[in-house]
Amino acid sequence: MGRKTEITNLLANLPRLGAGLSYRRPFREELLQKQSEVDFIEIIGDGYLDAPPEKLDELALLAEHFTIVPHFTSLSLGSAEGLDERYLEKAGLLIKRLAPPWWSEHIGFTRAGGVSLGHPAPLPFTREAVDVITRNIITARRAIATPLILENVCSPLVWPGAEMDEPAFITEVLFNSGCGLLLDVTNIHTNATNLGGDPAAFLDQLPLDRVVQAHFSGGHESKGRLVDSRAQPVPEGVWKLLELAVARAPVRSICLERDDNLPPLPEMLWEVERARAIGRQHRRWN
Amino acid sequence: MELALQQKLVARLATDREFREKFFADPVRVAASEGLTVAAEGLAQLHQEQLRQFARLLRTRRLAQVSLRLPLTRKALGPRFVDCFRNYAVNPPPPGRRPSEDAIAFAEHLEDHAAAPGLEPAWALSLVRYEAARIEAEWHNRRLVVRCLPHAVRRLAELLTAGTVPEGSQRRPTLAVWWRASAASRLKHWLG
Numbered sequence: 001m002g003r004k005t006e007i008t009n010l011l012a013n014l015p016r017l018g019a020g021l022s023y024r025r026p027f028r029e030e031l032l033q034k035q036s037e038v039d040f041i042e043i044i045g046d047g048y049l050d051a052p053p054e055k056l057d058e059l060a061l062l063a064e065h066f067t068i069v070p071h072f073t074s075l076s077l078g079s080a081e082g083l084d085e086r087y088l089e090k091a092g093l094l095i096k097r098l099a100p101p102w103w104s105e106h107i108g109f110t111r112a113g114g115v116s117l118g119h120p121a122p123l124p125f126t127r128e129a130v131d132v133i134t135r136n137i138i139t140a141r142r143a144i145a146t147p148l149i150l151e152n153v154c155s156p157l158v159w160p161g162a163e164m165d166e167p168a169f170i171t172e173v174l175f176n177s178g179c180g181l182l183l184d185v186t187n188i189h190t191n192a193t194n195l196g197g198d199p200a201a202f203l204d205q206l207p208l209d210r211v212v213q214a215h216f217s218g219g220h221e222s223k224g225r226l227v228d229s230r231a232q233p234v235p236e237g238v239w240k241l242l243e244l245a246v247a248r249a250p251v252r253s254i255c256l257e258r259d260d261n262l263p264p265l266p267e268m269l270w271e272v273e274r275a276r277a278i279g280r281q282h283r284r285w286n
Numbered sequence: 287m288e289l290a291l292q293q294k295l296v297a298r299l300a301t302d303r304e305f306r307e308k309f310f311a312d313p314v315r316v317a318a319s320e321g322l323t324v325a326a327e328g329l330a331q332l333h334q335e336q337l338r339q340f341a342r343l344l345r346t347r348r349l350a351q352v353s354l355r356l357p358l359t360r361k362a363l364g365p366r367f368v369d370c371f372r373n374y375a376v377n378p379p380p381p382g383r384r385p386s387e388d389a390i391a392f393a394e395h396l397e398d399h400a401a402a403p404g405l406e407p408a409w410a411l412s413l414v415r416y417e418a419a420r421i422e423a424e425w426h427n428r429r430l431v432v433r434c435l436p437h438a439v440r441r442l443a444e445l446l447t448a449g450t451v452p453e454g455s456q457r458r459p460t461l462a463v464w465w466r467a468s469a470a471s472r473l474k475h476w477l478g
Contacts, residue, residue, distance in 0.1 A: 026357065047385070052424050053466075054473050080290035113294030115301055115378060118385070119347040121293075121340070128289050156339035157300075159292075160331040194339075225339065229346050260350035 004175070008209050011180045014147065015101050016285040017067055017213075017253035019276035024258065027265045028058070035065045037269045039276070042255045045070035045103070049090040063098060069213070069253070070095055071104045071182075074116065075140065077150070078109035078123045078133045083140065092144045102147040102212060104182045105140075107133065107173055108155075120151075124159035125169040130176060137177040149180035149212045154187035154228040156194055166191075167205030180212035183249065185241040186234075186257075190219060190226045199241050203248065211249035216242050216275065217257040231260040234271055242275065246282045254279060288325045295320050295329060300341050301378030310334050345375045351385035352392050356417045359393070361446040362410040370396060370405075386425040393418035409456040412437035413446075416462055423464030423473055431464045440477055 018039030023031070031038065041062065048059055048070075062068060072091060075083065095103050108120030123129040141148055152170055164172070174181060183206070185199075192199040216239075218232035234256070245251065254275040258268055279285050295317060299306045309316040313330035322329060349371050353360045360367045374395040379388050396405065396414045405411060412435040423431040438458040445452045463476045 024354065026354070050384075052427070052473065053470060054424065057472070078293075080293055109293055109297075112290070112297040115294070115297035117297055117300060117344055118351070118379070119344050121296060121300065124289070124292070126289075132289055154343075156343065157296075157336045158333070159296075161325075161328040222342075227343060227346060229350070231350070259347070260353060 003178070007178050010147070011210065011212055012250065014180075014212055014252050015067075017069070017101070018285050019254045019256075019272045019279060020066075020069075021256040021268055021272055022071070022258065023062065023068075024262060025058075026262055027268075028062075030265045032061075032065060034265065034269060038066065038272060040067040040069060040253060040255075042069045042071045042257075045072040045091060045094055046074045048094055049087070059098070067100070068098050069100050069102065069104070069255075070098055071151075073106065073120060074110045074118070075105050076109045076111040076120075077105050077136045077140065078107065078120075078129065079111050079136065080109075080132045081112065083136050084111065088140060088143050095144055095146050100146060102149050102180065103144070104149045104151055104213065106151045106153050107170060108153040120153045120155075122153050122155040122157060122159065123169070125162040125164050125166060126159075127163060130169065130172045133173055134176040137173075137179060141177075141179075147180060147212075148177075149182045150174065150177070151182035151184050151215065152187055152206075154184065154190050156225070158195065165205075167202055171205075171207050174207055174210050179210075181206065181208075181210040182213045182215060183208075183211045183245055183251075184215040185245055186215065186217045186219065186228060186230075186238050189235075189238050189241050190228045193226045193237075200244055203241070203245055208245075208249035211245070211251055213253045213255060214242060214245055214249075214251050215255050215257055217259075229260060230257045233263075233267070239274070243278050246278050246284060251279065251284050288322055291321050292325050292329060295322065296332075298378075299332070299337055300344055303341070303376055306337060306341065345372070348375055348379070348385075348388060352389045355386060355389035355421055356393065356414070358413045358443055358446055359396070359410065359417055362407075362413050362442075363405070366405075370399070373399075384425070386421050390418050390421055393421075407452075407456075409437040409442055409452065412439055412460070413442060416460075419462060420464065420475075423466075423475075427469055428464070429466055429468075433462045435460045435462060 020040035023041040023043050106120035110117045188199045217230040218234040219226050219228045220232050256271050317326035317329045374392050393414050416439050419431050419433045437456045439460045466473045
């Protein structure tokens, strides 16, 4: 069996979680009351490293009611200066505590020269960057046995001197690292709107058999451009792209992200239900 | 292997407005002064507007994180919260700073600028101090945090949470106490 088939089979054995949402503290109580409407939750893992006892209690409470998938933003897999070993160790302990089906990080960097960006910056689409992130991913996977999936990033910034396009870059990273893909359809939609390009054609160039999870959210417009603020309802363009992705990729979970301007929980649950229905329609789950 | 230097430069450009403007004035020289050799000319082609937009995106994300940690302050200040944050976030967060530390630093910024227009009503400052103290008690492993505040914090919190705009001066001394018996024990809170 070839390595590619082996990895695809490994990903195919991951559980089908359904539709969930990214957890935010303000809606905790209401979420617990409506747990039947959410198939899983995603937490920002960074927020639970070095956490006080109350925060860990919160995590234990959530774990009693939901499957939890930890999503990280600051491991900085694309950092040429290498991984922060202490951060990796703490992330590993958190993942061990949660025993999730997988965990996720970004195809980007958040740390360089003592600056913490707090949000993933894109990498240059070069062989050197592929080598750097592959090396770091191998280190991370040696430390953490749970499957790692990687997210495509959203950024208005494009590095000069690209040696390939973004889909080719993502494909190289996935194949070299043996990871699954966390497909953020809003990131594709936003980048295509701001930088030009056809989001459906972008999807077609990705190795969709690697998709494990999808992210979707709604940004806002500012000065004629889309800002990936995750602060608004999901626009129709993103819904269409999500449907296209779910039709083509063996998605095992779909997660709604909302960071700011949080609406009443039922509004978000309506979007979760719509995503669940898309998954059902394409027989990704029952 | 210049990628580490390139990333360092981009990270600084995205978070330090003064450095960014200096770079745009003479990109090749600034890139070279940061140690870049082969890639200096390439990075000189970084798109100015794209970098500014990326810097704004980073600020938007920081704002969302800080808002989650200062919910009453955000409600109290409304759109002025965003304006104040924009002034505060001109400079990058210190290395390794967590969102909770960013929120406390922003609260300190608000206190420092309390005399400036935009921080009315006066009770908003009590909420700023209250929420910053709560974060300090939760995240900084403090055994005891005490704040004496001149306004009716509990009442203000109830009104704002219910979506009601508090009227009047709301003056009423409030004592807020957080304590934990040991680093591993749960945080207790008393507000009276």
